[in-house]
Amino acid sequence: RQKVIIDCDPGIDDSLALMLALTSPELEVVGITTVSGNVPSDMGAKNALKILNHLDRLDIPVYQGVATPLKRDYVDAMDTHGEDGLGESYLPEVSGVPIHDNAIEFINQTLADNPNLTIIALGPLTNIALAHQALPDVWNNCTRFVSMGGNFKSFGNCSPVAEYNYWCDPDAANYVYQNLPVKIEMIGLDVTRKIVLTPNILELIHQVNPEQADFIQKITRFYFDFHWKYEKIIGCVINDPLAVTYTIFPELCTGFDSHTEIETKGISIGQSVVDEMNFWHKPVNSHILTEVDTLRFMQIFLQRTCSIDSE
Numbered sequence: 001r002q003k004v005i006i007d008c009d010p011g012i013d014d015s016l017a018l019m020l021a022l023t024s025p026e027l028e029v030v031g032i033t034t035v036s037g038n039v040p041s042d043m044g045a046k047n048a049l050k051i052l053n054h055l056d057r058l059d060i061p062v063y064q065g066v067a068t069p070l071k072r073d074y075v076d077a078m079d080t081h082g083e084d085g086l087g088e089s090y091l092p093e094v095s096g097v098p099i100h101d102n103a104i105e106f107i108n109q110t111l112a113d114n115p116n117l118t119i120i121a122l123g124p125l126t127n128i129a130l131a132h133q134a135l136p137d138v139w140n141n142c143t144r145f146v147s148m149g150g151n152f153k154s155f156g157n158c159s160p161v162a163e164y165n166y167w168c169d170p171d172a173a174n175y176v177y178q179n180l181p182v183k184i185e186m187i188g189l190d191v192t193r194k195i196v197l198t199p200n201i202l203e204l205i206h207q208v209n210p211e212q213a214d215f216i217q218k219i220t221r222f223y224f225d226f227h228w229k230y231e232k233i234i235g236c237v238i239n240d241p242l243a244v245t246y247t248i249f250p251e252l253c254t255g256f257d258s259h260t261e262i263e264t265k266g267i268s269i270g271q272s273v274v275d276e277m278n279f280w281h282k283p284v285n286s287h288i289l290t291e292v293d294t295l296r297f298m299q300i301f302l303q304r305t306c307s308i309d310s311e
């Protein structure tokens with residue numbers, strides 16, 4: 001089993017990603033770290049516990065990370081995820097389980113102890129940048145780094161050109177792309193926009209697994225409304241679970257290697273600038289995913305999170 005840390009900002013789609021990771025036998029989730037993104041990192045940590053509680057996996061430690069981006073003022077995404085970050089489902093708070101307060105130390109210690117660690121980042125890259133700044137050498141043990149964020153040809157989701165995770169902390173994102181000793185595997189909006197949880201799929205889940213359907217419906221209802229209101233999509237785009245599925249099944253997505261930088265200022269702030277044509281002659285630092293087998297993704301997602309076999 002591949003050891004992984006999931007750094008996230010739960011968050012509706014982060015929660016679905018955690019559900020998928022924790023029902024995937026290929027992964028050993030050694031810890032969950034939270035960063036301020038969709039919601040502040042302390043609320044994200046409490047939400048992570050709520051999801052672990054639902055899965056009966058409170059044995060997995062949760063570490064709260066930094067509260068604000070490196071330089072920019074923090075802007076949450078509660079308009080998308082609800083005032084509780086979980087679609088205003090108001091799931092019961094989990095008590096009696098500690099939330100550890102040193103995400104950055106945990107990430108670096110886990111790297112130091114494991115020569116082959118995968119990190120899946122589902123939120124802004126603030127914790128990751130600070131962890132690398134604190135102890136760069138241990139990052140040679142990070143053998144895969146998968147980041148949900150950015151966009152190549154797809155338009156932005158919080159500015160004309162920028163995706164939320166990179167826009168929220170562009171300085172951290174650019175630092176990570178320029179400094180990590182491992183290629184950043186970018187699961188951006190080009191691929192995640194194709195992953196839509198529709199009312200029909202929810203209906204299918206209802207018929208086979210009503211209890212899980214109720215839970216998923218509770219946390220996605222707000223997200224469905226948001227997508228209808230702003231994008232006229234019937235359903236909701238679930239970005240983060242694709243990063244987890246792709247980590248396990250890299251053949252699910254195709255793409256290309258490139259040098260990539262993240263803009264840190266001006267009207268394009270947060271944009272991922274991908275030098276596909278190699279104009280800059282700079283070293284490859286990323287693998288940009290552009291195509292995805294959506295049907296296969298949904299089969300894997302439903303099979304693992306809802307015990308629905310459709311193959």
Ligand code: BDR
Nearest residue numbers: 011013077122164165239
């Ligand atoms: C990303 O931003 C967040 O709102 C989602 O959780 C996802 O990680 C999509 O742009």
Ligand code: CA
Nearest residue numbers: 011014122123
């Ligand atoms: Ca997220």
